[in-house]
Amino acid sequence: MEKVTIGNTDIAVARFNLGGNVFGWTLDEKQSFELLDAYTESGFDFIDTADMYSHWANGGVGGQSETIIGKWLKGRGNRDKVVIATKVGGPTGVNEINTSRKHILESVDKSLRRLQTDYIDLYYTHYDDEKTPIEETLAAYDELIRAGKVRYIAASNISPDRLRESLKVAEENNLPKYQALQPLYNLVERKGYETDYAPIVAEHGLTVFPYYALASGFLTGKYRSEEDFNKSPRGQGAANYLNEQGLKVLHALDKVAEKHQTVPATVALAWLSAQPHIGGPIASATSKEQLKEILSSTSLQLDSADLDLLDTASK
Incomplete structure (x- = not known):
């Protein structure tokens, strides 16, 4: 299994980051456990969540995803075999x-209690309130x-200037430095990252998820007409x-x-992984079949003709 080192840290992860936003939202606890088991049994080890997942989507206070992951970690006794990323600062039903x-x-x-662990591997600034002094946050x-x-910190929704x-x-x-960036970036949303963030990433050696x-x-490819948007809650x-x-x-x-x-889906994720400084894409799955498809992106080698075709179509 190919691994990538996150920034200037001693953490190396398989090149795919499983999104935990669906745990407690579109997947219940049992389904979430099955998916997490299938993910780790396939040799992968990097799980992404946030304190605001998952019922924030329905106006709740969040924390459900961390709670499910915590129960799974305790039940499987595998905390030392997985890398857990979670986030702070985002809006929930009780906090701006x-x-x-x-x-x-x-x-x-609160996150540590829900995750039933005494440490978080990678802690993200999920959103930046843009008013707290940077020194205060980093301190x-x-x-x-x-x-x-x-262990280490990272940033997600933060302006290029901040x-x-x-x-x-x-x-x-001499304060902790962000080691990774979690931006919005995909084949139909390229400009923001490539124009505003990629130069910062290259200059500071950040790893991008x-x-x-x-x-x-x-x-x-499942949404090709207006009628298709009713196929799932995320449509x-x-x-x-x-x-x-x-x-x-x-x-x-x-x-x-x-x-x-x-x-x-496999091709879209393989394209992302082929871009400079990308540690691996973050994606969630709601079935083992979906999980198998997205994980297969790590073994798909796109050639220059493939990359050129996708590059041209997405610009």
Whole structure:
């Protein structure tokens, strides 16, 4: 199993990050356990969640995903065999976006209790409130690292300016530095990451784990008409991509998938993994069949003709 080292850390992970947003939302506890078992039995080890998953989607307070993962970790006794990433700062039913020291210190203890562990491998700033001083946020993470509650930190929804400033402040003040970035990036959402974030990533050696890697399921190819959006609870999220550009990308995915005797989702994820500085895409699955398809992306080698075709169609 090929592994990638996250930033300047001692953590190496298989090149696929399983999204835990569906645990407690579209999957119940039993189904979640089955999926987590299948994932780790396939040799993979990197699980992504957040304190706001999963009932935040329905106006709840979140925490369900972490709770399910925690029960699974305890039941399987495999904490030392998996890398857990979770997040802080995002909006829930009881909190607005908040990256203050107080909120971070309170939230980490809640996440640790739900996860039934005494440490988090990678702790993300999920959203940036853009008003808490950067030094305060990083100093809070420093406290957590010194206490052994967090190993390393990373960033997700943070503006390019605040990300650049955070990296600068960390270096100048000997504070923890973000080691990874979790941005929105996929074949139909390229410009924001490639224009604004890729230069920062290259300069600071960050490892990138893109979310919405399948564009809310659009890149699976199952949403090709208005009627298709009723196929799943997440269907409406794919509606933004059903346009001339999106259909062009699907056509290219179909061609490459046919060539390699696979499916569009596998090709879309393999394309992401082939991009510079990408540690692996984040994607979730709601069945073992879906999981098998997306995990097969790690062994699909796209050639230059495939990459050129997808590159042209998605620009």
